[in-house]
Amino acid sequence: MQNNRAHPSVTIPQQSRSPAYHPPEVYSPYPFEVGSQSSDSLLSAWDATPTARRPSTTLEVPDRPLSRARSTFSTPTISPPQPEIHRSASQRLTIHSNKHRSSKSETLLNGRSPEDDYVARSYTPATPGPAPSFEISPSRSTEEPDSRVNKLTRELSNMTLHSEEGLKRFQKGSLDEKDEAWHSLVPTEAREALGKHEVERQCVLFEIFKSERDYVYDLHVIREVFVEPLKSAAPPIISPGERLQTFLSTVFWNLEQITAHHERLVEDLFARQREQHPLVQSVCDVILESFFQFKLDYESYIEHYPLAEQRHRTELNHNKAYQDFVQRCSRDPRTKKRDLVTFLSRPVTRLPRVNLILEHLQKRTEPDHPDAQDLPVVLGVLNDFLKSTQPGIAAAESKVKFWNLCDSLAFNKGEIIELALYNDTRCLIYAGTLARRSKSEMDWNPWYDLHVALLDNFLLITKEEKLPGDAIRRLVVSRPIPLAYLRLGSFDGPPENRKERPEEGSFLRVSYRAMYPFTVYHAFEKATRRYTLYASTEAARTKWYEVLVNTKAVEDARREGNRFFVPQVVDDGTFRVPGPRSGRSRKHPSGRVVHAVSFIASGGKRFMAFGCASGIYIGRRGETFRKILSYENAKSIIVLQDFNKVLIHHDGYLLSYSLEVLARVVQYQSPARALDASLETIAGQDGAVICCHAGKVKDRTIVVYAVKAFLHTNVYALEVCRPSDLGIQSSWNLQFPTLSFRPYGEYFYLPQDPYSVMTLTKTIAVATERGIAIADPQNTGKTVISIIPDFSGAPSNSTMGDLKAHCEASRPLGLVPCDISELMVIYDTMGCYVTKHGRPSRDSSFVRWEIKADSFLHRAPHVLLFCSEFIEVRDVQSGRLDQVIEGADIRLLYAPNVRSALPLVAWRGGKDDEAGLSEQIVELIDTAEITPVTPGSGVVVPPDVWDEWEM
Template identity: 30%
Template sequence: MTSVASPRAARLNISSSSAGPSRPSSTISVQSTSPHKPSVLRKLRSFGFSVAGRQRSDESTIPSTSLTPEDAARASASAYAELRTHDGAAAGGGGQPTEDGTGMSEAERARVENGYEWEVQSDSEEDNEPDAYSWVDPSLVGTERLRATPVGSSSGDTPSRLHSSRGLADNDPLPPSLPPRISSAPITSVQRPQLNPLDSYNLLVSYQSTSLTSLPASPRRPSLAGPPAGSTPSPHTSSEGVHTHQNAEWHEMVDCSLTESLSREERKRQGLWWEMIKGEMEYVKDLRTVCETFIQPLRDYQPPLIIPEARLHAFIAEAFSSVQQIYLAHASLLDKLMERQRTEWPLLTSATDLLLGLYLETVPLYETYMKNYPFADARVRREAEKNIGFRQYLSERTTTEITRRRDISVFLSRPVTRLPRVMLLIEALEKCTPADHPDRDELPMVHEVLNNVVKASQPGIESAEAKIKLWNIAERLLFKRGEIIPIHLDFLQVLSADGAPERRYDGITQYRRRPGGNILEPVFQPERLMYPFTITTSGGVHARTYTLCTATPAARDQWRETIEGAKTLRRFDLEGNRIFAVHTISVPSNPGPLVAAQTFTWLGRETIAMAYPRSVYLGWRRDSHTYRELIKLNTHMITAVSVLPDFGWLFVLSSGNLMAFSLQELIPASDPATWSSLGKDKAMELGEKDRQVAFVRVGVTKGRVLIVHAYHSRNSHHTHLFFDEPLLPTPTTSKSTFRRFATLTLPGQATELSFFRQTIAVATEKAFVIAEPGNPTYNVIPTYPSSGIERSAVTRMTSGSKPLVMYQVGENEFMLVYDWGACFVTKYGELSRNGNFLRWNLTPTNCAFRSPHLLLFDEAGGRTEVRDIDSGKMCEIIVEEKGTKAVRATRMDADMLIIGPKGLKQIVETVEL
């Protein structure tokens, strides 16, 4: 019966030594780690051994047997040499004794020494060919008798020691006495060539070398400089057709006969260890990228990107924490892992001791880093948002060559995600590790260490994330705790100062048990009477009401008198230093409610046009006796009027119809007696039929005076703009006419329009649209920067707010006015002034700009807020009756008029004396 020796029983060492100055000799020795006596060799007659690539202990209990170099060459010529015992019978010789009594010829005797014979297996026994790696008979492959990876095997010689015998086999031909090798059947398909141990080892060395070319050199990594002399070519350009790649798997690096001789669980275990070492390679490369690509260049950058120097060091400490110490520890671990992998190739016994030693030492480093990770990520993002130079520094390193186009946040998260991945690999290793393997006890220890680190760090990570969320909320707050927000005296009002006193207690009510009883009786703390009074800021939707309390009624009265006294002094100060004054304009008596008005110059005199629901009055601005009803519309409701005095036109918007009246026909001379009253039949229709004009504006753009009227689309959410250009009178015409200059269709419902040199700005219900008359393309502004801090504040304010109008406040700067405040943009629509914005105390419905002041009209409160756009300071408040509204200026140079319960008024800018 034929059996196979245990993998621990014997191993084959072939070494070359010098037998003399002229002829080298080879020694082939068989060593055993078995505790049996050497007499066991008599039982090895029918045992087959294969040349193995896996190394074992150098201890030997079997005496070495020497062969000549020729015999060694014959033995090594085949990857499947068989070792047999010899008891005096000739192999295939029929057992007939020869002259020396051995029954062997000289050729056979040359192959035998000390009772052992090397034979080349015939291809006819291919089905029973032993595995070249596992020292086992093929008949046992896949059975329970095949033992898994031997435990406790120590590192021995590397497979490079087999190179000498391989060289002899390649150089010396087989002796003629050996039977010729039977050729195998022709191969019809290209198959993967078999790898002997030396080739497989060189593939490993080449893979480690090409995978870690970017890692620093280490004295413990001498073989990474290149494969040993006489090794196989690079696995990427193998002349034998071996195809490997930089992300090779374990089964691709060894011969298929080895993988087939192992059990399914053992193959999986070896693959998992290979995956563990591959992951460690990538992890160390990423940590090195952090240290050498991000940290060190940031320290050495000139001029420094973060100043002062103390702030730079603090930023590096907070952003990168203990990553440099983690990198050094894992680089050392990788050295040891690769050294053990090369020593025990191709079957790695275990590396659990290395992992356990590393993670026990790095537990404090990982806990520190993981708890600090949320702060690090937030700090880097915030610095990139504020610091343009640092943002450019990061973008320069996010390339394919340096970081494979991965952002710095990916590298910062590597230590956080590495431990859970290792835990998953360890759990998988536990499932496929044999029950008698030492890893069965050590792997759970490593898993427990990592699990404790993750669990201990989780509360710190959650706490840090909560703090960051709280910081983000605090940044978005307009009023922060601890801030002193002054209340402007122009908005401060005392609502009540005579309320009934209220009880206030110094402490919490206590309960005491009555002696001898079971009922608790409340024991009240000393109470005090407080006297409240209420104040308000009266700022529209931003108004706030506060209730304050004093200890005595006299103190409350003193507070009220102090507030009213301060407001009186403020009022006197404003009367003598007002920026804008209010003048009253007389109007006709009892014609109805005034809906619109316009002032202009005609025939060299100040003229005013006042629109009522069904008529328009005109007259000289300083003489109310000249007011005449010159336009009368019995069936239409007038909503707006506009004047183009340079061309002599008066525009009336009535019930959605835009009509143009000639001023020369209305007021041909200075004498009111020559003035004529006109009706609808004398007007020129400018609007389109079956369309309702939303508004009309007059202005100058592209060097032309244009009259613009807008329609809101009925079927879509768009606005159609029509631009008409007035023409001067010709000798053949007595008055000017109009021609269609351009049309535009813009998204949204337009409410206001501003004219600029080459473009117009249309305010819709959600945004500002910039367009050029005659050009169908348009842009929506503002465009927000990538900076989160600048973007978040303005985006928060503009979202849900109503755009009012756009003004040009500088050569290349514009102001976007909303109902909540205003922001500044460049001529390209990008935010300027570092994203700073103004915030109103009122909720305006209309506004007017008189550089450098912006007037905001609050119709509900009857107040007008005056702001300096350069400093953002509120200059004054113009207080009128509630319900006072500003007349929308249809011309950019129109006067500021307000209509209130007491009539028409004009706001005039004063001159500093």
């Protein structure tokens, strides 16, 4: 940063000088030669300047001050001309003198120490004599640059010897605060000689030195007052030790590195100040060099700062010991009654503060000064850096606002709402105050304010409550709406007037404010969860529309790329239901598909059977499906592959056919009447079969079904066997007309009609309106039936009583295993957790579905809930909503018991012609994560851990 252009020079006329005073044998580290000068001598202020040098690693001034020769003036007044004096800071000042300088030893031999001599040379009142004057020379001097600079420095130094001690005390920080200013360290004569403009520039430069010294002092205060006592506190203020280390690293981040950088910077600045005081020319090179050294550390700290402040405030609100510690620290005199947040924000505000000072310095710099070219470079670098940190700061501040929101949320008691709030990808998109109108006509003012927050996965509608200590609690007035279910209504309605409460003293004056409505609603509960919210301005309503649309689009794209189950079309067009264009068609549509199953016949050929409104259609995938059986709207179709049987529940009967014969008929290898020979009627003669299910119980294949009696329901269990396996027939067996099934234990009865039946490892479960009934048909004594969840403790437990009320208002569907110690009871509107003994767990809390399910499917670790419009995929362990599949007229056709078989689902297809509306059959294919799973990270369930509960 050098400039070699011609500049104005300053010379001191010969007639204005006072006689030079040379004390004998005085130690002077910078001996300036005082000789006579002609009046036409020229002096350039910036032809040669000192460069920065690295002093010792201390912030104190050296014990030996950098003294200059002293001049006395006959009168304290100085002539009025105000020249502009400049000097570049691109190279170090080197001064050569031919005059002999007394050595330290000579001085000591004369009985004077350097310190005594320094005191003797301190500034004293001037003696009468002619006053020096500074004049602008009309021509450029031919003297050497060093000589001209030395002359100017010498003249100013002769007037400012008294500032040496003040400068030393200023850099040590021991000077009175009122004296810590450039004009306090420079005589009046020198200030008037330099002129107002240069004085202002020197004051700005001095502010750089002062602010840097104070900044380093505050960084030391953070370490000495806050960090070190927190580490060494006994007993510990934050425990255990791991939490303390996490706290220190989060709150104080990389302050040690920043402190080290600025300790070096303040040393370099003080060295420049000692070399050039009182006429400091530039510090641009020092600041720019240091900036490139600490840039990365500052970027990291500034972007992390909001998180550090939030961690400090959280600990302050939850830890009384830490609160007392911070109060004690604030009473330390070194903090000057400032709190920790003020100190933590010092690095954040430091660079903008330096930027402002340099901008002020630029305004006080003449266009022909070298800093006029150097300062824009430094300011450009600083401004670019500050702009680059804004996105990081905004992201951190958004995370802090999100954490504050999470900490303030209050949900309904007993309900598990898994928002995955502390997921790394979770963030707050937008939040603000919106109004809503009460539906009651009795309210004088039906308007009330809500705090609405849009996350990246949910929309939260809350009502704020002020708590003591400026804390805020946000009550969730409506269950959070997942963005997958969020729908946008009208955003262009006319404004409505909101009546404002009259001010105090003006009871009759009522004012109105325009409010701009918009509507959002839940896709499943369109009528009951529809919200009309009001923004205070049209711009605010437009902003909400934009963020809602954009956030939903991002969430839709994220869900599309992170699906746990992918629908794959099996058929679209074979099965039809009557549509608006099929009235005159001669074709008879198959009707709505209600059940499906797949099986393998001899020869390894795979077939699929579909139960429709008009009958049962069977065929191979990709080929034509034929109607083989005329059982309309069969309630269920069950394939027993190992026993060559297919069971059909139709019109209150449970029938059995041979799979092999069925496959031969489908392939035209046997006539249709061949099926009649393999028909077996399992149940239905003595009462209508309500529901049935097949599965494994104690390693036996069992068929369970319920039969409606007069005032109760009987539940039967049959073991599937081969005719060759049948032994001696019991009296009950002899009355049973089939050869492929035999009774499994004793039947039992229930007072209610069952919704469904299912098999467990050792028992069977029946879903009734009172709960899930568990029974063991092989209990040779009195059959013991238990109901889960077990609410026997509800009278003495209010939370369990609330859960009981919710369960009684819902319809139970079945059970799924959660982990090695819990089960989840599935209801149509909710799910709750129970222990292996059937008692409610997790403090009797429950998970509410977003839909009302009519069936479910367990595919570990998920449970899939089905309704006519949506398939909801939830994590069994946490209840978290992981995926939503949308469709029209959705039905679960096939829920396989083994993982290798794929579930089959039907919904409205994409064809609408004379043949009718198509039914689309899809398989739900499980997906896998792209990243490999760490071996041993999953939970391995022992095969015998469930005993009577595992499915």
